[in-house]
């Protein structure tokens with residue numbers, strides 16, 4: 001028997017302690033967090049292994065064995081957190097302070113809390129001697145907040161054996177959203193994410209004196225190329241999973257606000273609907289590959305017409321789009337053979353985990369227990385997480401948490417006074433434990 005009250009209380013104590021460890025990235029110093037986790041695991045008789053990808057940049061793994069009849073589940077979190085500017089916090093961001101039912105600290109939502117729920121659930125199962133069908137792999141990595149080179153990507157390249165036999169990975173984001181404008185709680189499970197495809201546009205022509213310009217200087221060519229790119233509308237593409245997201249959303253929005261979302265591909269043919277839909281930039285990003293012109297450079301001097309002008313574009317690719325096809329599309333749209341379009345770095349092909357697996361169902365069931373009446377939707381995240389790395393290794397990876405959060409709490413993530421309610425921690429620890437019992441219990 002598992003005493004869920006004790007599991008919840010332990011989650012609160014563990015997170016308080018974990019939040020006092022400063023793992024701000026840079027520099028990360030994840031080793032301090034890894035030592036804490038290793039110590040907690042050891043006290044419960046669970047062996048772990050820590051490997052540094054660079055001095056202080058630690059990654060930790062622990063495996064609790066099942067009977068091996070089904071694939072293993074990776075419980076992943078990143079140890080690092082983003083910078084906290086103490087001047088704007090009302091508490092010490094590394095003080096582990098509890099006030100009015102909330103635990104404050106950098107990492108309280110993103111994402112030491114999720115790591116602690118996983119840990120508390122694992123400890124509860126191990127102590128209760130629960131027999132498992134699946135191995136449970138507790139994985140804590142470095143460097144997610146700066147691109148994962150020292151974390152998930154390092155593990156994928158150097159220690160893929162840590163994830164041997166794994167079928168699923170659970171990691172950050174997802175969760176239940178409380179919004180007074182919605183008719184029911186709305187939850188997302190992240191199944192895919194857009195990948196960054198930085199594009200570099202370089203215009204070249206003869207240099208000259210600024211006193212005698214002509215139409216086709218390199219900067220003029222670049223400006224016209226960018227204007228054509230911004231004016232060109234890349235056709236939207238509604239993936240079946242995205243349609244499912246909007247169908248679920250239509251069920252919780254007021255009827256007028258949800259109109260058309262049930263059959264998005266058709267509704268997008270209507271110019272009025274299309275304009276309304278694309279005015280929501282978060283929605284627009286879910287149905288197409290996007291281009292943000294963020295960096296421009298040309299001459300170093302006002303009176304010099306330079307031989308070269310360069311624009312760096314933050315392009316984000318939707319699952320199903322091919323990076324090579326995107327580059328060729330941009331080249332066609334730009335339509336100037338003096339403007340070269342290149343990948344600024346090796347492209348990452350977006351990937352997606354299906355929303356019809358046993359795990360997805362278990363995640364949705366757990367959310368329904370946590371928030372009765374909740375409407376659950378698969379989400380394609382417009383930002384990037386470590387899930388991409390796990391999917392590339394052949395796992396189905398989901399961004400999932402049993403937290404119930406409103407907008408106010410989300411604004412504090414990467415912002416000031418980040419916090420999590422004790423209720424979320426206690427109930428979240430119960431939910432995570434029940435999830436593992438459902439998916440891995442023998």
Ligand SMILES: [Zn+2]
Pocket residue numbers: 078110111144172
């Ligand atoms: Zn995170």
